[in-house]
Amino acid sequence: MGPVTGAAPAVIPVETLHLNLLGPVEAQRGDAPVKLGGPKPRTVLAALILARGRVISDTRLTALLWGDHPPATCPAQLHTYASRVRHLLGPGVAVERRRPGYLIRLPEQGVRVDLLEFQERAARGAQALAAGDPATAAGELRRAL
Numbered sequence: 001m002g003p004v005t006g007a008a009p010a011v012i013p014v015e016t017l018h019l020n021l022l023g024p025v026e027a028q029r030g031d032a033p034v035k036l037g038g039p040k041p042r043t044v045l046a047a048l049i050l051a052r053g054r055v056i057s058d059t060r061l062t063a064l065l066w067g068d069h070p071p072a073t074c075p076a077q078l079h080t081y082a083s084r085v086r087h088l089l090g091p092g093v094a095v096e097r098r099r100p101g102y103l104i105r106l107p108e109q110g111v112r113v114d115l116l117e118f119q120e121r122a123a124r125g126a127q128a129l130a131a132g133d134p135a136t137a138a139g140e141l142r143r144a145l
Contacts, residue, residue, distance in 0.1 A: 015029050015030030015110075016029075016030065016110055016111070016112055017029050017034075017089065017090070017092075017093070017110060017111045017112070018111075018112050018114070019045070019049060019111065019112070019113045019114070020113075020114045021046050021049060021050070021113065021114060021115040022114050022115055022118065024042075025042040025043070025045060025046045027045070027088070027089065029090065034088050034089065035088070036085075036088060037084065037088075040065050040077075040081055041081050041084050041085055041088075043064055043065055044061060044065070044078075044081040044082060044085055044102075045085050045089075045104075047060070047061060047064055048085070048095065048102060048103065048104035049104060049106075049113060049115075050115075051103065051104070053103060053104070053105060053106075054103060055098045055099075055100065055101045055102065055103045056101050056102060056103065057100045057101040058075065058078055058100055058101045058102075059100070059101075060101065061078055061101060061102070062074050062078065065077075065078075065081075078102075079097075082095050082097070082102045083095075085104075092106075092107040092110060092111075093105070093106055093107070093111070117144075118144045118145075121140050121141070121143050121144035122140070122141060122144040124140045125137045125138070125139075125140035125141035125144060128140060
């Protein structure tokens, strides 16, 4: 039997990945929470997102995770946490090893980061206020909060 012609391709809905840094570090895909695990993978995720596409060094990640007393196995543990974050966030999100550390690349579409949305809306509110439009400023600042 040959291929069916004229049929519309199946549309697979894309679930938005929500990354929350304001308050507890959380992730949610669509309506389902992503189980990030304990505080260390959450710290790695937050640090990578806050670096905004720049490499965050192993030294910095080590300090964030263990302070002045890292375990001897910290390089292996860093690798494990980065791999866990990569796996949990799924396709489209790249957690890459780039000497001297790691970076995260988020796709242009389908990912929302609460901190970035807050900063964008707060900036628009400030611009509207500076332009003499307090009503627009108030709306943007309310949405930021």
